[in-house]
Amino acid sequence: MGVQKEFIDLAVRAMDKAREVTLGNFRTGINIDTKADASPVTIADREAERIIREMINAEFPDHGILGEEFGPENIDAEWVWVLDPIDGTAGFVTGKPLFGTLVALARGGKPVFGAIDAPAMNERWLGAEGTPTTMNGKAVKVRECANLNDAWLYATTPDMFIGENKKSFENLSTAVKRTNYGADCYAYGLLASGHVDLVCEASLGTYDFMALAPVVIGAGGIMTDWQGKSLDINSDGRVVAAGSKNVHGAALEKLGN
Numbered sequence: 646m647g648v649q650k651e652f653i654d655l656a657v658r659a660m661d662k663a664r665e666v667t668l669g670n671f672r673t674g675i676n677i678d679t680k681a682d683a684s685p686v687t688i689a690d691r692e693a694e695r696i697i698r699e700m701i702n703a704e705f706p707d708h709g710i711l712g713e714e715f716g717p718e719n720i721d722a723e724w725v726w727v728l729d730p731i732d733g734t735a736g737f738v739t740g741k742p743l744f745g746t747l748v749a750l751a752r753g754g755k756p757v758f759g760a761i762d763a764p765a766m767n768e769r770w771l772g773a774e775g776t777p778t779t780m781n782g783k784a785v786k787v788r789e790c791a792n793l794n795d796a797w798l799y800a801t802t803p804d805m806f807i808g809e810n811k812k813s814f815e816n817l818s819t820a821v822k823r824t825n826y827g828a829d830c831y832a833y834g835l836l837a838s839g840h841v842d843l844v845c846e847a848s849l850g851t852y853d854f855m856a857l858a859p860v861v862i863g864a865g866g867i868m869t870d871w872q873g874k875s876l877d878i879n880s881d882g883r884v885v886a887a888g889s890k891n892v893h894g895a896a897l898e899k900l901g902n
Contacts, residue, residue, distance in 0.1 A: 647773065647774060647775045647776065648757050648775075651704075652724075652750055652758065653758060653771065653773060655700060655701065656750070656758065656760055656771075658700065659696065659697040659748065660748060660760060660769065662700070663696055663730060663764075664762065666693045666696065667689050667693055667737070667764050668765065670687065670688070670689035671689075671764075675689060675738065676688070677738050685734045685735055685738055686714065686734060687731070687734065687737070687738060689730075689731060689737070690714055690731045692730075693730035693731065693746060694714045695715070697712075697728055697730065697748065698710055698712065698715065698718075698728070705724070707719075707722060708722055708725065708726060709721065709722035709724065709726065710725065710726045710727075710728065711727045711852060711878070712726075712729075713729050713730065723752060724752055725750070725751045725754075725878065726748065726749065726750055726751075727747075727748075727749040727751060727855040728747070728748055728749075729746070729747040729830075729850075729852040729853060729856070731744050731745075732746070732747050732853060733745060733801075733829030736827070736829060741827075742765035742766055743765075743827075743829055743831040744763070744764075744830075744831075745761050745762055745764075745829065745831060746764065747761060747762075747830055747852065747853070747855075747856035748760045748762070749852075749855035749856035749859070751855060751877070751878055754877045754879065755876075755877050755878075756855045756856070756859050756877070756878075757773065757774040757859065758772065758774065758859055759772045759855065759857060759858060759859035759860050760856055761830050761831070761833060761834045761856060761857065761860055763830075763831055763834065767781075768834065769781060770785070770833075770837055770838075770860045772837070772859035772860035772862065772863035772864070773863065776863060777863055777864070778837050778860050778861075778863035778864040780837070780838055785838045785839065785864050786839055786864050786865050787836060787837060787861070787865045787866040788839035788840075788842070789889050790842040790888055790891070791889070792891065792895075793820050793821060793843075793891075793892055793895035794820060794821065794822060795822050796821045796822055796842035797821070797822055797825065797842050797843070798817070798818065798822075798823065798825065798841075798842070798844070798845060799826070799828055799832035799835070799836075799841055799844045800814070800826055800832075800844065800845055800846050801832075802826055802827070803826065805847050805848040805849075806848075810847045810848075810883065813871070813901050814845060814847070816899045816901075817845055817896055817899040820899050821842075830853075830857060832844045833860060833886055834860065836861060836866060836886055837864035837866065841888075842892055843886070843887045843888070843893075843896055844884075844885070844886040844887075845884070845900070846884050847871075847882060848882055848883075849882035849883075851879075851882075854876060854880070854884050855876070857884075857886065858875075858876045858886075861886045865888070866886060866887060867886070867888075867889075867893045868884060868886040868887075869884070869893070870883055870884060870885070871897065871900050871901075872897075885900070
C-alpha cells in the first residue's frame with residue numbers, strides 16, 4: 646500500500662506555510678532561547694511546528710504527531726507524523742542557509758513518507774514508499790561509489806559522537822576519501838541527488854532522522870541504524886545513509902558491525 650495522495654498534499658501545503666515563517670525570520674537577528682539539552686530554539690521553530698500541527702489536526706484528527714518542540718500527541722495511532730520544524734537551528738540563527746523543515750509520516754512506527762524542505766535554498770525533496778524521490782518535482786538518484794576509500798562522507802558535527810561512538814566514527818572517517826561537516830539534513834538531500842556518497846551520524850532524535858530515510862531509499866540509496874537494521878520510531882539515533890550497498894556495508898564494518 647502506497648502513501649495516500651492526500652497525505653502528501655497536506656505535507657506540501659504545510660511546508661509551504663512553514664516556509665513563510667522560517668524565511669520571514671531568517672537573518673533578522675531573531676532572539677535565541679536555550680532548551681534543557683542546551684540546544685538553541687527560536688520562535689520560528691515553535692511557530693512553524695504549530696502551523697503544521699494545526700493543519701494535521703484539522704484534516705486528519707485521528708493521526709498522531711511527534712514533534713521536536715511540542716512533544717507527542719496520540720502517538721499510538723496507526724499513522725503518526727514526525728516533525729522537525731527547523732533542523733539545523735544553530736545554522737539558522739547564524740545565517741547559514743542549509744537549515745530545513747523535516748516532515749515524516751510513519752505507519753506502524755515505520756517511515757513511509759519523508760520530506761526535506763530547504764527554504765533558503767528553494768529546494769524540496771519528497772520521498773514516499775514505492776515511488777522515486779523527487780527534488781523540486783524531478784526524480785533524483787544516488788550515485789554509485791564502489792569503494793569506501795573513494796567515498797565523500799558527511800556528518801553534522803564531530804561533537805555528536807561521544808565515547809565509543811566517537812571511536813567508531815573516527816575509524817570510518819579515516820577510511821573515506823574526505824569527511825565534511827555542517828550540512829545537517831541538507832546532506833541527505835545531497836546524497837539523494839547524487840552529490841555525496843555517505844552520511845553517518847549519532848545522537849539524533851526521532852524527528853531528526855524519520856523524514857530522511859524515505860528520501861534516501863526512494864533515490865536508490867540505503868539508510869539504516871549502525872547495526873544495519875531499518876529505521877523506525879524507536880531507533881537509537883545512530884544512522885548510516887549511503888548511495889551504494891558496497892559503501893554501506895563497508896561503513897558498517899568500520900563502525901564495528
